[in-house]
Amino acid sequence: MRVVSHTCSNTEIVCALGCADRLIAIDADSDFPPDVARRLPQLGRDLEFDVDAVARLRPDLVLTSLTVPGHERIVEALRTTGQRCLVIDPQSLDEVYASIRSIAAALGVGARGDALVDEMECAMPHHEAGPDAPRILVEWWPKPVIGAARRSWVQDLIERAGGRNALGHVEARSATVGPADLDRVAPDAIVMSWCGVKVAKYRADVVLDREAWGDTPAVRNARVFPVSEEFLGRPGPRLVEGYRALRQIVSRA
Known part of the structure; x- marks a missing residue:
């Protein structure tokens, strides 16, 4: 064939x-x-x-x-x-x-x-999310901020890793996050997984220097992590690597 x-x-x-x-x-x-x-x-x-x-x-x-x-x-x-x-x-x-x-x-x-x-x-074993499980925002793009929402495999990976999707309340594949959304989204950790960008070019300062984001727990505590889009954005076998990275982030957050 x-x-x-x-x-x-x-x-x-x-x-x-x-x-x-x-x-x-x-x-x-x-x-x-x-x-x-x-x-x-x-x-x-x-x-x-x-x-x-x-x-x-x-x-x-x-x-x-x-x-x-x-x-x-x-x-x-x-x-x-x-x-x-x-x-x-x-x-x-x-x-x-x-x-x-x-x-x-x-x-x-x-x-x-x-x-x-x-x-x-x-x-990818399932880890039960406790009452203090961190809220994870997986970013597909930084400007404007676009993240993985409820109708995505990322939702499942975050939950299996023992975390909560910060955009899990949005019934969509992805969602744009603006200043008005921050009180509800309030991520404890932000994962840079920018589509079409090599992980070597991910820059945490792009996230940490955003206006209006300074009071979010992730920015306040500098919990911004790079995970290549190869491992979170491609719906195939290497999602296992994305899960493992998320599991480490949940454990650290």
């Missing part, structure tokens, strides 16, 4: 299933595993994916997603050219597991999908 992967998480799932040899091209943001990413043609970033190049490759399957706003346009363009697409759009951790199983089934390795899900589940 000849597979094109559009989005990092899909690429990582295929490789974790032991099917890297079926990939014939990926998007330009897919960078893991590095040895796989280096050898494959890259057809553009997620919102600039070269649909015509995909058609010329004549894949048997295109793995795409709706996890980034604007992906709808790429998915529609792929379908217009007659590509067979599997569209992944998880919100909760259970839906991430379902996506892994769907991709495994499409590749004909269903048992490997079950095994990968079991492995992830065992690696």
Whole structure:
């Protein structure tokens, strides 16, 4: 089977299933595993994916997603050219597991999908949140502040790690946080997981120097932590690393 992967998480799932040899091209943001990413043609970033190049490759399957706003346009363009697409759009951790199983089934390795899900589940035990469990804000973007809300796998990861999502009251995938929201959000810790930015470029001072945020517990106590978007923003096997980082933050906060 000849597979094109559009989005990092899909690429990582295929490789974790032991099917890297079926990939014939990926998007330009897919960078893991590095040895796989280096050898494959890259057809553009997620919102600039070269649909015509995909058609010329004549894949048997295109793995795409709706996890980034604007992906709808790429998915529609792929379908217009007659590509067979599997569209992944998880919100909760259970839906991430379902996506892994769907991709495994499409590749004909269903048992490997079950095994990968079991492995992830065992690696992320649930820690009960106590009455003083810290409120964690996971930031997808710093200006304006956009964080992971209730309808996200981050909600589940924070809860499993023994914390509380500072935006868990917002019924959305993500939410913008302005000065008027701070009294209710009131994070005890802020996790920088800025999309599309390498973790080496995350700067805590961007968070600590925000006007109006000085009275929030996280800023007052300088509890600002970097966790690469690779581990929290990609709904695939490496969410386990994000969970482990969150568990450490909960323990320290």
